[in-house]
Amino acid sequence: MKTPHFFSFPRLDAVEPQEKDWQRLRVVTETRLTxxxxxxxxxxxxxxxxxxxxxxxxxxxxxxxxxxxxxxxxxxxxxxxxxxxxxxxxxxxxxxxxxxxxxxxxxxxxxxxxxxxxxxxxxxxxxxxHTLRAMLEHTRRYRASQLFDFMHAIVHPESEILFLAARETGASAELVQWVREHVRKIQLMIESLHDELPQDSLKNKILRDYFDALRGEEDDDRIDHAQSFLSHVKRLVKERFPLQYFYRTSEVIEEARSxxxxxxxxxxxxxxxxxxxxxxxxxxxxxxxxxxxxxxxxxxxxxxxxxxxxxxxxxxxxxxxxxxxxxxxxxxxxxxxxxxxxxxxxxxxxxxxxxxxxxxxxxxxxxxxxxxxxxxxxxx
Structure with a gap:
């Protein structure tokens, strides 16, 4: 389905994270326990x-x-x-x-x-x-790449997925643009801090957790609607995620049985x-x-x-x-x-x-x- 022209969005090059955004990301990616x-x-x-x-x-x-x-x-x-x-x-x-x-x-x-x-x-x-561990590391890295596909689908100005998810959730153009601006900030911060962030935190749920951390600053209904929209985007991204780069089930079973x-x-x-x-x-x-x-x-x-x-x-x-x-x-x-x-x-x-x-x-x-x-x- 071709994305209607009226649902294209402006580029987000001007979006820049502020100190409170950096702090929010640190909180939702923190894995050290007191x-x-x-x-x-x-x-x-x-x-x-x-x-x-x-x-x-x-x-x-x-x-x-x-x-x-x-x-x-x-x-x-x-x-x-x-x-x-x-x-x-x-x-x-x-x-x-x-x-x-x-x-x-x-x-x-x-x-x-x-x-x-x-x-x-x-x-x-x-x-x-060693072989099994190498297979698992390849799979972990490939699965983690879905987060970057998820963010790209949101920040890209002519993403068909945006249109489909907005239609399914009733998200307005204003709400979608607000979500896109925050996700672009997250994308920029992750790119900047990639090697410093706990690898276990680089999962799709980082977006859910980040928007939940906005509660108190933003209206709960707005956050709930944004989360519904994000869930639909995630589902569509996962449906389109190429599978051939995973190891085949028979290959994993053979190595595990050995x-x-x-x-x-x-x-x-x-x-x-x-x-x-x-x-x-x-x-x-x-x-x-x-x-x-x-x-x-x-x-x-x-x-x-x-x-x-x-x-x-x-x-x-x-x-x-x-x-x-x-x-x-x-x-x-x-x-x-x-x-x-x-x-x-x-x-x-x-x-x-x-x-x-x-x-x-x-x-x-x-x-x-x-x-x-x-x-x-x-x-x-």
Missing amino acids: PEQLESLAQPERVFPLQRAVLAVHWHPEFVPMEVIATRIQRMFPNAEETLIIPTQHNELLELGPYSGVEVDCYSRGFDQKVQLLLHFRSDRVRQA LGAGIVIPHPEQFWPILLADYDVDGFETWNPQSQRYTPFLITSLGRANQCLGPERRRKLIFMGDDTHMGEKVKDAAKRHPEKSSREIGWQPAWEDLEISKRVILAGMTREIVIREYRERLHG
Whole structure:
């Protein structure tokens, strides 16, 4: 669709960041934590003394120190007997005790879609995994480049994406121009400070966090409308983001298996054709806070599929993922995403749901069985 002439915008060359803009960017990209913040993070808001098994293989430490997270988990589940706890940062291999893990983006050419894999390892097997680490670094850098595409789509004076997002959200030309001016400032500041900024902060959410930091200076309704507009721009940019520069799913699986990895597919309802691809994986995530619609169906389907396997093939395991992002817990309470900030590592209430737990048992599994069987595979 050709962008209408009336929706072109003036160039933004004259926009210059002021000191308050620099300070705002520093605040939203800060990853150093104060002693008070670290102590608060080590104290869980909830405790689950009755939970004896803790399976946590899909969660993101972000910039929170691992020792603080370990203390928080221990305090949250004081009576745990069976545990398997592995971090899965996006495209960055991290270690916690005997296990290491990562959530990696890759490309499935068969159905032309980006998918994600959770890779889990014994830590001693990946400390010298140079090829895998190079693959992850390439993927991390490429995914981070989406932020620059996101900003370019906003500041470019004749971006078709601007028109489409404004039409979908009812954003006025005045609001769009105001957003563009701020994003141009962010772009200039990031270009100037690129090597000094924490690499973990260079993600799409930097724009969301920056505009949230304008609350108090600007009307909340204006900020809310701007955030809606930005979300639509981001979605359109992600839809057009070239996928061929990601490693293919089969390539990632092959390299991971050579290192003794366990492999789990998260969010299957977001890219359901992967269920038909027959990839060499250990299991599927059937529930997480973002993916609950098909939980009973997925559990039942996996149980039936396992019954049809030959003796030489291992069954697919049933996983639940909490998808906790620890960085959400650092933000001021008023600026937290309510649903994301309520997640906890190892807390997946679906295991206790009577209907779901019945289906899991009929599929021949429990949380304890999955922990033991998957641990055995990682040590095999």
